[in-house]
Amino acid sequence: MSEETQITGAEAATEEQPADETPREEEIVAAVVAADAEKQAPNNKEEVGSRATMGRDEKPTASRVEGPANFNRAKQGNQRRNPRHVGNDVRIDEIDYKNVQILSRFVDNYGRIHNRRKTRVNAKMQRKVTRAIKRARHLALMPYTGEHIRITGRRGS
Amino acid sequence: MNNYELVFIIQPGLDDEAVKAVDERIGQAIVNEDGAITSTDYWGKRRLAYPIKNYFEGYYILHYVSMPSAAVQNVERQLRLSEDVLRFLVIRV
Numbered sequence: 001m002s003e004e005t006q007i008t009g010a011e012a013a014t015e016e017q018p019a020d021e022t023p024r025e026e027e028i029v030a031a032v033v034a035a036d037a038e039k040q041a042p043n044n045k046e047e048v049g050s051r052a053t054m055g056r057d058e059k060p061t062a063s064r065v066e067g068p069a070n071f072n073r074a075k076q077g078n079q080r081r082n083p084r085h086v087g088n089d090v091r092i093d094e095i096d097y098k099n100v101q102i103l104s105r106f107v108d109n110y111g112r113i114h115n116r117r118k119t120r121v122n123a124k125m126q127r128k129v130t131r132a133i134k135r136a137r138h139l140a141l142m143p144y145t146g147e148h149i150r151i152t153g154r155r156g157s
Numbered sequence: 158m159n160n161y162e163l164v165f166i167i168q169p170g171l172d173d174e175a176v177k178a179v180d181e182r183i184g185q186a187i188v189n190e191d192g193a194i195t196s197t198d199y200w201g202k203r204r205l206a207y208p209i210k211n212y213f214e215g216y217y218i219l220h221y222v223s224m225p226s227a228a229v230q231n232v233e234r235q236l237r238l239s240e241d242v243l244r245f246l247v248i249r250v
Contacts, residue, residue: 050166078219135246138246139244140205140206140207140215140243140244140245141166144207148206148207149206151207152204152205152206152207152208152213153210
C-alpha cells in the first residue's frame with residue numbers, strides 16, 4: 001500500500017518537467033515524497049521513468065484522478081435504469097427498416113409501437129423508429145397486429 | 158439523379174430462373190428510364206410476418222438504384238403490373 005503511494009508521488013515529480021502548470025503546493029509535497037521514494041527504492045527508478053513518459057500526453061495529475069471516478073458513477077447510473085426503457089443504447093444510424101432485430105425492441109407482444117414514455121428516446125429518434133417500423137410492416141418484415149403473430153406463430157422476422 | 162433503395166418481394170412459387178427473369182424485367186425498366194443499379198442485395202427466400210395473397214414466404218430483392226426522380230413513377234408502375242411482385246418499397250436515401 002505505502003509503496004504504491006510513493007510511486008505515484010514520484011511519477012508526479014518527474015512529470016513536472018514537461019508540464020509546468022502544476023500547482024506549487026503539490027510540487028513541494030511531490031518532490032519530498034519522490035526524494036523519500038528514491039532513498040528507499042533506488043532500483044524502482046527505471047519503472048517510474050517509463051510511466052512518466054506514458055502519461056506525458058495527459059493533463060496534470062489532479063484532474064486525471066478526478067475524471068475517471070465521475071465517469072464511472074455515470075455509467076453505474078445508466079446500468080441501473082429500468083430495462084423496459086429499451087432505447088438507451090441504440091444509435092440513430094442503426095435505425096432502418098431493414099434492421100428488424102433492433103426495431104422489434106420498440107414493439108410490444110402484439111406488434112404495437114411503444115410510446116416515448118416506454119422507449120425513453122428523444123423525439124427525433126422516436127420519429128425515425130416509428131417510420132422504420134411502418135416501412136418494415138409494409139414489407140412484411142414485421143407484423144401489423146397480434147393476429148399476424150398468431151397466424152405465423154413467430155414474432156418479427 | 159437521386160439515389161433510391163428499391164425492395165420488392167417476389168412470390169415463392171417460382172424457381173430461381175423465373176425469379177431472375179422478374180428481377181431482370183424490373184432492372185430493364187430502370188435502365189429504360191436512364192437509371193442504373195449501383196448494387197444489389199439478394200436476401201433470398203424469407204418468411205413473411207403475415208400472409209400476402211395466401212403466401213407465407215417470399216423472395217426479397219434489394220436494389221440500390223440511381224435514377225432521375227421522374228423515373229420513379231414508371232418503375233413503380235412496372236412493379237405494380239407484375240403479378241409475381243407481392244410488395245415493393247421505393248425510398249430516397
